Amino acid sequence: MDLIVHSLYSNKEVFLRELVSNASDALDKLRYLSVTDPDLLKDGPELDIRIQTDKDNGIITITDSGIGMTRQELVDSLGTIASSGTAKFLKTLKESQEANVDSNLIGQFGVGFYSAFLVSDKVAVSTKSPKSEQQYVWEAEAESNSYTIREETDPEKLIPRGTRLTLYLKRDDKGFAHPERIQKLLKNYSQFVSFPIYTWQEKGFTKEVEVDEDPAEVKTEGDGEPKKEVKKKTKTVVEKYWDWELTNETQPIWLRTPKEVSTEEYNEFYKKTFNEYLDPLASSHFTTEGEVEFRSILYVPATKKEDITDRKTKNIRLYVKRVFISDDFDGELFPRYLSFVKGVVDSNDLPLNVSREILQESRIVSSLWGYFYCFCAFQY
Structure with a gap:
C-alpha cells in the first residue's frame, strides 16, 4: 500500500x-x-x-x-x-x-x-x-x-x-x-x-472581570478605629473556546457571469489571490466552448514593462471542477514572454495524470495559450 x-x-x-x-x-x-x-x-x-x-x-x-x-x-x-x-x-x-x-x-x-x-x-x-x-x-x-x-x-x-x-x-x-x-x-x-x-477552531472573546486589590487602610474621623476596605478593580481577559468555522467560499467568482461582477470585486479577488496591493491594469473574464471548454479570469498586473521578463511563471492557477491542481507549468499554458499575466483557469476537460498533480501533454493544452495570447496582445 x-x-x-x-x-x-x-x-x-x-x-x-x-x-x-x-x-x-x-x-x-x-x-x-x-x-x-x-x-x-x-x-x-x-x-x-x-x-x-x-x-x-x-x-x-x-x-x-x-x-x-x-x-x-x-x-x-x-x-x-x-x-x-x-x-x-x-x-x-x-x-x-x-x-x-x-x-x-x-x-x-x-x-x-x-x-x-x-x-x-x-x-x-x-x-x-x-x-x-x-x-x-x-x-x-x-x-x-x-x-x-x-x-x-x-x-x-x-x-x-x-x-x-x-x-x-x-x-x-x-x-x-x-x-x-x-x-x-x-x-x-x-x-x-x-x-x-x-x-474546528479555537476562538476567544474578551470580557471584564473583577479583581481584588490589597486591602487599603482608611482612617475614620474622631476617635474611631481605622478600618480597612477592599477596592474593586476590573481587568480584561480572553475567554477561549472551540467552535466550527466556515473555511471555504462555495461560489467562485469565475462561475458568475461578467455582468454580475463589479470592477471592485475583480480587483479584490486579484489582490487576495495573488497577494498584490495594487489594482491590475486590466482584466478579462471569459468562457470558451468547443473542443476545449474553460472559464478564466486573466489580469495584467500594474508592472513596468521593463520588469516583465523578471516575473515568476507561477502566475496561472489551474482548477479542474473547482479544485486547485497546480500553478507550476513552466511554459505549458503560457509562453515565457507572457509569464507576467496572472489569473485562474477552470476546466472540466483538461487531461490530468492519475494523481491529478500533472497536466498531461495534449493538443488541447497547447491550444489554450492561443486564447490567452489574444487577450494579452489586446490588453497590454
Missing part, C-alpha cells in the same frame, strides 16, 4: 485535497439521488464537510453527511485500488441517458482515497448509508496489504448518515494536525468546493 501510494503522489499535502474531493462527490451523489427519493435526507437535510484535528495525538477526522456506503460498497470501493465509485455512478447515469449531472463530480481514477496513507500509519472509515440500518468501519494500516470491516457498536460513534475518515498520522507528519495548517491547505486547494467546509 505504502509503495503504491508514494509512486503515485509526489506532494504529501494533496492528501487533504483528494479526501475533501471524495467527500464532495458523496454529497453530490446524495443531492442528485434525493431529487427522486427525498427519504434519503430524512436523517438531516444539511450537506456539509467537517474537519476536526487533534494536534496532541496527531489525528485528523474528516466527516461528510453524504451518501455513505453499505458493507458491500465498502468492499467494492475501498477493497480494490483504482475502483472509482464516482466513475461507476457517472456510468450508470449515462446509461440511463441522464445529462449534465456530473458537473461537480470530481473523482475519476479511484485512487484519491489512498492518498491518506501518504501521511497516515492507519486509516479508519466509518460509514452509514441511508439504505442500511447498520454502520460499518473499514480499517487498514499503511504497511499492511489487508483490511478489516466490522459493524460499529459504540453508541457514541454512530452517525446519522455519511462517512467519517479518521487519519492516525505518522510521526513526521503530525504537523498536519494543527488547525491552522489544515485551514491553509483548504483555502489553497478546496476553497471553491461546492459544499460548505467547516473546521
